[in-house]
Amino acid sequence: MLSLELKLGRILLYSLTLAVIVSGAPADTHATTDATVSSSAEPSTPTDPFASDDANPILWSPDSHTIPEAVRGPYGGSVLRPQNVAIDKENADMLAPPTTDHGDMPNAKWPIGLSHNRLQTGGWARQQNIQSMPIATQIAGVNMRLDAGAVRELHWHGTAEWGYIMKGSVQITSINQNGQNFLSTIGPGDVWYFPAGMPHSIQATNESVDGAEFILVFDDGSFSEDSTFLLTDWLSHVPKEVLAKNFQVPMSAFDRIPSEELYIYPAASSPDEKQLPVSAGGTIPDSYTYPFSKTSFTPLSGGSFKILDSSTFPASKTIAAAEVIVEPGAMRELHWHPTQDEWSFFLEGTGRMTIYAAQSNARTFDFKAGDIGYVPASNGHYIENTGNTTLRFLEVFRSDRYQDIGLQQWLALIPAQLVQEHLGLSAETLAHLNKTKQTVVGPV
Ligand SMILES: *[C@@H]1O[C@H](CO)[C@@H](O)[C@H](O)[C@H]1NC(C)=O
Numbered sequence: 001m002l003s004l005e006l007k008l009g010r011i012l013l014y015s016l017t018l019a020v021i022v023s024g025a026p027a028d029t030h031a032t033t034d035a036t037v038s039s040s041a042e043p044s045t046p047t048d049p050f051a052s053d054d055a056n057p058i059l060w061s062p063d064s065h066t067i068p069e070a071v072r073g074p075y076g077g078s079v080l081r082p083q084n085v086a087i088d089k090e091n092a093d094m095l096a097p098p099t100t101d102h103g104d105m106p107n108a109k110w111p112i113g114l115s116h117n118r119l120q121t122g123g124w125a126r127q128q129n130i131q132s133m134p135i136a137t138q139i140a141g142v143n144m145r146l147d148a149g150a151v152r153e154l155h156w157h158g159t160a161e162w163g164y165i166m167k168g169s170v171q172i173t174s175i176n177q178n179g180q181n182f183l184s185t186i187g188p189g190d191v192w193y194f195p196a197g198m199p200h201s202i203q204a205t206n207e208s209v210d211g212a213e214f215i216l217v218f219d220d221g222s223f224s225e226d227s228t229f230l231l232t233d234w235l236s237h238v239p240k241e242v243l244a245k246n247f248q249v250p251m252s253a254f255d256r257i258p259s260e261e262l263y264i265y266p267a268a269s270s271p272d273e274k275q276l277p278v279s280a281g282g283t284i285p286d287s288y289t290y291p292f293s294k295t296s297f298t299p300l301s302g303g304s305f306k307i308l309d310s311s312t313f314p315a316s317k318t319i320a321a322a323e324v325i326v327e328p329g330a331m332r333e334l335h336w337h338p339t340q341d342e343w344s345f346f347l348e349g350t351g352r353m354t355i356y357a358a359q360s361n362a363r364t365f366d367f368k369a370g371d372i373g374y375v376p377a378s379n380g381h382y383i384e385n386t387g388n389t390t391l392r393f394l395e396v397f398r399s400d401r402y403q404d405i406g407l408q409q410w411l412a413l414i415p416a417q418l419v420q421e422h423l424g425l426s427a428e429t430l431a432h433l434n435k436t437k438q439t440v441v442g443p444v
Pocket residue numbers: 206207268269270271272
């Protein structure tokens with residue numbers, strides 16, 4: 001803890017620095033004196049003062065034993081009024097932000113644990129969409145749990161659906177507009193994709209007594225899990241006389257249809273795969289599932305990385321994704337995604353991300369397993385592992401292809417003179433810029 005005197009001293013020093021900047025006194029030490037850079041390359045107006053040397057690390061972790069204080073160096077003060085210590089422990093960079101944060105970047109974090117849950121016999125489902133996080137216009141997410149054998153009933157919706165299994169295994173069924181059908185059973189780390197409007201079911205197999213849990217992604221931020229089209233909901237709202245005529249059977253054939261939707265219901269087991277009827281049109285040519293768990297990770301200096309998009313999973317025309325592993329002390333490098341917003345889901349560990357949103361706007365968010373993050377297209381960001389355990393997360397995009405621009409690769413592949421003029425880097429640092437996209441970098 002800093003002494004009061006020292007604090008006051010630092011505040012005074014800061015105020016003096018401010019006064020110098022505000023009064024426009026020469027702060028031109030930024031201008032390079034490197035003789036190899038010609039004078040015509042010198043900026044014609046006085047340069048800004050150097051950025052602060054403050055390191056700005058995260059100040060505590062969710063399992064720190066200290067009571068969080070809204071204090072960073074000489075700034076802030078303790079919290080005197082009632083304090084939600086658990087929230088503050090999980091959001092160190094909210095209570096004591098880095099001094100590099102600035103402006104009014106909208107909220108970009110939604111812990112799925114804050115979503116209202118829908119409990120059914122057989123499982124539950126909770127969602128994040130534009131209502132819970134207004135910045136998330138392109139993608140919505142649902143976290144769903146099915147008991148062993150339980151079924152998310154036959155349904156469809158106007159958005160495409162991408163699913164990633166976190167635990168257990170599920171059997172899915174579908175047909176397409178050509179009457180081609182599909183049935184597949186996949187497990188943890190595997191993915192499915194249903195194009196917009198295609199009818200489907202999801203059923204946990206009884207392989208594990210715990211059933212299954214998965215994360216669903218929809219390519220529209222205003223999607224709501226509560227407004228999908230359900231087989232039972234539809235049929236209970238069609239005159240029975242019409243049902244009889246449609247199926248060319250007596251009305252009594254429908255004596256036992258439910259009066260309202262099932263949504264999720266318990267069942268003993270999924271059908272044997274051989275029960276899939278043979279279709280004259282055959283099965284759906286571009287599989288709706290992908291064994292992503294079998295794709296190997298590309299090793300990187302600070303972790304590993306793998307991508308899934310329509311280049312290997314052709315059905316997935318509107319969703320591209322990456323699964324990222326960042327080891328303790330490492331970080332997903334500074335980068336951005338050119339045209340697509342990123343929807344991220346944290347699977348394990350803790351991390352922090354600063355989103356840079358142009359015009360001096362930047363805000364830092366802390367994440368842990370079960371949190372959703374959102375980064376608008378082209379906004380610069382990084383994700384740093386702030387814990388002692390592996391950080392693993394998904395980056396998901398409304399796109400047919402995964403794309404990112406790495407800051408380091410950019411700076412390494414343009415003339416060094418330009419970079420030097422902007423950043424005043426030494427020849428040694430310029431030479432150190434790596435031309436290979438790093439993606440995840442280890443500790444220095
Ligand atoms: C599990 O499912 C299979 C068929 O998929 C079935 O034969 C078996 O009886 C089921 N086991 C239990 C415990 O329900």
